[in-house]
Amino acid sequence: MNRGDLSAVMEIEKKSFSNPWHLSSFEGEIANDGISFPFVIVHPETRKVMGYIIFWQIGEEIQISNFAVHPDQRRKGMGSSVLGRMLGIMKQRGARIVTLEVRESNNSARALYRRFGFEEAGTRKDYYSRPQEDAVVMLKRMK
């Protein structure tokens, strides 16, 4: 992900989340070299941004901090393909544990993560706002 991607990224972000990140958050991720790894998913022919995934690495721990696919492109296997490839990259980078938070009501994302071996490790009460909701903490131990 670079600055030139951000208008497309913001469009997807606003379509994907009820309480979207601000532009400045994505700018911060791009600037946070060495800790944040922001990637865009780009159409192979049109080069259009179709989604993105951001993870943070601190030692052997990785946190997936943002992940979305454009609503028009969902349920075609793109999210699974990207998550699978990213987990491979994380493993190569020495990750032992991958965690993320997801809204309790986000059944599609929870199903996707479970298929990739994430377990539900706990909840964070009222973690999200607009609307207020608990987060489910999901955790995967790399084998």
Ligand SMILES: CC(C)(COP(=O)(O)OP(=O)(O)OC[C@H]1O[C@@H](n2cnc3c(N)ncnc32)[C@H](O)[C@@H]1OP(=O)(O)O)[C@@H](O)C(=O)NCCC(=O)NCCS
């Ligand atoms: C989560 C997300 C990135 C998945 O991307 P995607 O490209 O649609 O994912 P896939 O097509 O690979 O679907 C993978 C699996 O997820 C589950 N899934 C995806 N959408 C679903 C839905 N609407 N209902 C139920 N399960 C769903 C299914 O298990 C699906 O497999 P299947 O299609 O074989 O049944 C996408 O739905 C998205 O952007 N959601 C909004 C943002 C978001 O919630 N991000 C995650 C925050 S933690």
